[in-house]
Amino acid sequence: MPLRLPRDTQLSAIGSGLVRPESVLTHSSGLLFCSDWHGNGGIAVVTPTGVVHRIAVADTSLNLRPNGIALEAGGSFIIAHLGAEDGGAFRLHPDGSVDPALLAIDGTPLPPSNFPIRDATGRLWLTVSTRKSPRSEDYRATASSGFIAVQDKNGARIVADGLGYANELAFSADGQHLYVNETFARRLTRYAIAADASLSEPTVIWRFGPGDYPDGVVLDAEGHLWITSIVSNRVIRVAPDGSRAEVIVEDSDQAHLDWAEAAYGTNTMGRPHLDGQPAKTLRNISSLAFGGPGLRRAHLGCLLGDGLFQFDTSVPGLKPLHYDLDISPLLETLDIA
Numbered sequence: 001m002p003l004r005l006p007r008d009t010q011l012s013a014i015g016s017g018l019v020r021p022e023s024v025l026t027h028s029s030g031l032l033f034c035s036d037w038h039g040n041g042g043i044a045v046v047t048p049t050g051v052v053h054r055i056a057v058a059d060t061s062l063n064l065r066p067n068g069i070a071l072e073a074g075g076s077f078i079i080a081h082l083g084a085e086d087g088g089a090f091r092l093h094p095d096g097s098v099d100p101a102l103l104a105i106d107g108t109p110l111p112p113s114n115f116p117i118r119d120a121t122g123r124l125w126l127t128v129s130t131r132k133s134p135r136s137e138d139y140r141a142t143a144s145s146g147f148i149a150v151q152d153k154n155g156a157r158i159v160a161d162g163l164g165y166a167n168e169l170a171f172s173a174d175g176q177h178l179y180v181n182e183t184f185a186r187r188l189t190r191y192a193i194a195a196d197a198s199l200s201e202p203t204v205i206w207r208f209g210p211g212d213y214p215d216g217v218v219l220d221a222e223g224h225l226w227i228t229s230i231v232s233n234r235v236i237r238v239a240p241d242g243s244r245a246e247v248i249v250e251d252s253d254q255a256h257l258d259w260a261e262a263a264y265g266t267n268t269m270g271r272p273h274l275d276g277q278p279a280k281t282l283r284n285i286s287s288l289a290f291g292g293p294g295l296r297r298a299h300l301g302c303l304l305g306d307g308l309f310q311f312d313t314s315v316p317g318l319k320p321l322h323y324d325l326d327i328s329p330l331l332e333t334l335d336i337a
Helices: 254-265 271-275 328-334
Strands: 012-014 024-026 032-036 042-046 052-056 066-071 077-081 089-092 098-102 115-118 124-128 146-152 155-163 166-171 177-182 187-192 203-207 212-219 225-231 234-238 245-250 285-291 297-302 308-312
Touching: 024 066, 024 297, 032 066, 032 297, 042 066, 052 328, 077 115, 077 124, 098 124, 098 146, 115 166, 124 166, 146 166, 146 177, 155 177, 166 212, 177 212, 187 212, 203 225, 212 234, 225 254, 225 271, 225 297, 234 285, 254 271
Parallel strands: 024 285, 066 115, 212 285
Antiparallel strands: 012 308, 024 032, 032 042, 042 052, 066 077, 077 089, 089 098, 115 124, 124 146, 146 155, 166 177, 177 187, 187 203, 212 225, 225 234, 225 285, 234 245, 285 297, 297 308
């Protein structure tokens, strides 16, 4: 299928030479940030003109594999480490130094980890997609070993368990609800958040169909959820009440979809079905972040791409909680005016 975009919209590329830019973030400065697997890991910083700077892990004994990332004041980042066997969350400072942020819960080391995010109160939330190793053993409709953890002044704990491959998280505008993508259970799930960060029983907002495996999730200013789907290479906008969904962007290959769907149906899906994306432009869309003028520009991260993509939208995004943070130390370190 040819690349499908909203009417009168053009797709443009920004940045180059990136390695697995899975997670993308925006900032009011106009800078884009994405996970970077160059060397022993770090963050790629992309300027509005497409120039790429890197914050590389300084300690060569560490080999971090950043998946999801979260921006903090001062320009440090929380990195979800997606190691082959180990995980957890680390803090990467602008000078490349690294501190542990959350490596274990109740003395048990965290498995390879997926996505970190801070809420408006400063609590750190983290997803682990699966406890199985290798992770591909849970590319199944029966996946149920993923979880959501939270860390606050009372320590770290698991607040939702038994998820079908927990992926990105997003908060409602009022901070009262948490959304999570369950990639291989193929559903978007919502929880109510209590004052102590405990979560309600889950409510399924949307169940995805053939070819769709929800990865990234963000909200727009109208409360709709924008989902990035790997394999099908789609951006899907879901109504907040789950009454409908529409495909906004698509760059899929029917033969590839059929092949992956057959494997999913027979419990034989593996890395080749995710890594063999034949699309010529968008290379396995994995995340979306709103930025630009009026927060009307959607920026896309792609698992298999070497750059980011962007297109303008008619609906503005919900402003990210980190959007206006002071990142002066990062700008000074990278000598960005």
